[in-house]
Each structure stands twice: as structure tokens, then as C-alpha cells.
Amino acid sequence: MVPSTFKSALKACALTGMTDEAYRLFMSMDDVYGIEPSEEHCSCMVEALGRAGMFEDVQEFINGMPPVKLGALIWKSLLLPCRIHGNMKMAKYALEKLVELDSSDCSAHLMLKQVFLMLGKWEDASRMGVQNEIMRTNSSWIEIRNKVYEFVSNQNTTNEISDKLAEINEKMEEIGYIFNRSELLPMIEEEEYGGVGRHTEMKAVAFGLISSPHGMPIRVVKSVRMCGYCHYACKLMSTFIDREIVIKDPCNFHHFRDGKCSCRDQW
Known part of the structure; x- marks a missing residue:
């Protein structure tokens, strides 16, 4: 199997809620096929765990990742399930990490704004100036x-x-x-x-x-x-x-x- 195949399979697992299968595939990359997971593969795992609401597992997974792989893609993948589950604490944490990498990232601010809206925090959302950029x-x-x-x-x-x-x-x-x-x-x-x-x-x-x-x-x-x-x-x-x-x-x-x-x- 090639890396792109694993990416597609992991993404499919994330979208269908198959977290156990996603974890098995992820671990088999290195153990069975000798393929080092990339940031894209790791982001799929973050999304899979996050969509299932397993935020403690997400945090543990991220803590075990090499710093070099903790790029914007990881934090954006975390913001998505935060919006779905309304996890404001984790959303703010992900946004802080994104801002550290690129303070001008409009899409990150937009996702957090959507979390605010979903929770009914209209005043907080209105203070986030992303309208013109979008x-x-x-x-x-x-x-x-x-x-x-x-x-x-x-x-x-x-x-x-x-x-x-x-x-x-x-x-x-x-x-x-x-x-x-x-x-x-x-x-x-x-x-x-x-x-x-x-x-x-x-x-x-x-x-x-x-x-x-x-x-x-x-x-x-x-x-x-x-x-x-x-x-x-x-x-x-x-x-x-x-x-x-x-x-x-x-x-x-x-x-x-x-x-x-x-x-x-x-x-």
C-alpha cells in the first residue's frame, strides 16, 4: 500500500466513525508496511478521534506526535470536530496553536466563530473580524x-x-x-x-x-x-x-x- 491509500482509508474511517479501524490502519503503517505516517495521516487520526468525541484521546495522540509534524493541518483537523461537538475549550486551544503558526489564517478564525455561533455566543462571534476576508x-x-x-x-x-x-x-x-x-x-x-x-x-x-x-x-x-x-x-x-x-x-x-x-x- 502507498501513503495516499492510507490517507484515503483513514479519512473514510473518520467520516464513518470507525475509530478502531482508523487506529489499526494507522499503527500498521509503520509496524507492517514500514511507512512513516505524515502530518496528513496524523491529521486524519485527529479528525477520527475528534469526530467520535474522544478529545482526551486526541490530546494524548497529539502529545505523542513529533513537534515537526504539529503543523496547521493538525490544528485545523481538530477545530472541525470541536465545532461539531461544541467543545469551546479545545477549539480555543487549537486556535491558539494555529495563531502561533500563522496569525493571519482567516479560516481558523472563521471556524472558531462558527463554534461561538453554535453555542449562541453572538457577541463573541461578532468581535471576530473575519467578514471581509471571507x-x-x-x-x-x-x-x-x-x-x-x-x-x-x-x-x-x-x-x-x-x-x-x-x-x-x-x-x-x-x-x-x-x-x-x-x-x-x-x-x-x-x-x-x-x-x-x-x-x-x-x-x-x-x-x-x-x-x-x-x-x-x-x-x-x-x-x-x-x-x-x-x-x-x-x-x-x-x-x-x-x-x-x-x-x-x-x-x-x-x-x-x-x-x-x-x-x-x-x-
Whole structure:
């Protein structure tokens, strides 16, 4: 087996909650195959243990790692399960380590801001100034007939896309869609969350709906983590648009079908 194979297998174990299998694979790298685990392999183990809520084991695992492998990837992998489980203490610890490595890392501050929001700490979240940086980096892409189309924040959409978004929003309201305020990703002002058309992935999805054959899956790539608002919206949309929706963000792969997502709402 090659290192990349172990990385894929460890990541799969992390996403499916197979912590024992992840640990067995990790230990076999050196013991059986003579492959020294890299920082990427270690980060997969941190994510696997963290997603299972085993934060004491995470701390023990990190303490046993060589300092040279304790890079940004390790701490970002720890922030993700901290957000899922609402572990503020560990999230702050991971962020401090990230800041030591790179004080300008916007994505780290954004993840901590999401933890604040999930716990209802709106004042703490509002003090974290990451909005402008996220606005500049937030974009989504979709490929239609071998041509890639990019949608960015604050971009004016065509009338056709706006009409499709309005149609989707109306249908969602008809079936009782109400977003949860704690799910909002604070990349733009809250009053702009009146519908699905403000976010880049939703613009890309709408464009895919009007530009590709009926029934063809919609596949979108996004530059930043998908927010809870759009995640829930896509789950709901997948129940009535007669399409599968696939969105790949830096944290996970989301396959929406029949009102469910392949990430099991953990990303």
C-alpha cells in the first residue's frame, strides 16, 4: 500500500466513525508496511478521534506526535470536530496553536466563530473580524458543457438565475422551510439571509438547474466551508427538484439526495 491509500482509508474511517479501524490502519503503517505516517495521516487520526468525541484521546495522540509534524493541518483537523461537538475549550486551544503558526489564517478564525455561533455566543462571534476576508475568498464553480462558471460574493446575477432562485425560495417556503439562526455562517450581514440567493453555491446550483438537462446531477465546488443555512436548504431542495446535488467544500463532500446528505450533517 502507498501513503495516499492510507490517507484515503483513514479519512473514510473518520467520516464513518470507525475509530478502531482508523487506529489499526494507522499503527500498521509503520509496524507492517514500514511507512512513516505524515502530518496528513496524523491529521486524519485527529479528525477520527475528534469526530467520535474522544478529545482526551486526541490530546494524548497529539502529545505523542513529533513537534515537526504539529503543523496547521493538525490544528485545523481538530477545530472541525470541536465545532461539531461544541467543545469551546479545545477549539480555543487549537486556535491558539494555529495563531502561533500563522496569525493571519482567516479560516481558523472563521471556524472558531462558527463554534461561538453554535453555542449562541453572538457577541463573541461578532468581535471576530473575519467578514471581509471571507467575502474576498468565497466563490463557487460549476462546469456546464466543458466550461467552468464561477460565482463570487456580491456578484449580480442574471434575471434568469434570480428568477430560478426566487422559484426555489418560494417552493421552500411553501413546504415550511425555516432556517435556524444558529446555523448562519457570518460571512455577510444577517439581514441578507432572507432567501437562498445570497450564497455563491446557491447561485451555482440555480445556474446548473437552468443550464443542464433535466435529471442531471448538479455538481459544485466551493472555496470555503458550506454554511449550515445552505446545507439544510440543499437537503430540502433535493426533495423536490428531481436532481441530486453534489457540493465539494474544503471540509467535506456533500451528496444531497431525498432530503439527506452523505456527510450525515457533520462537516
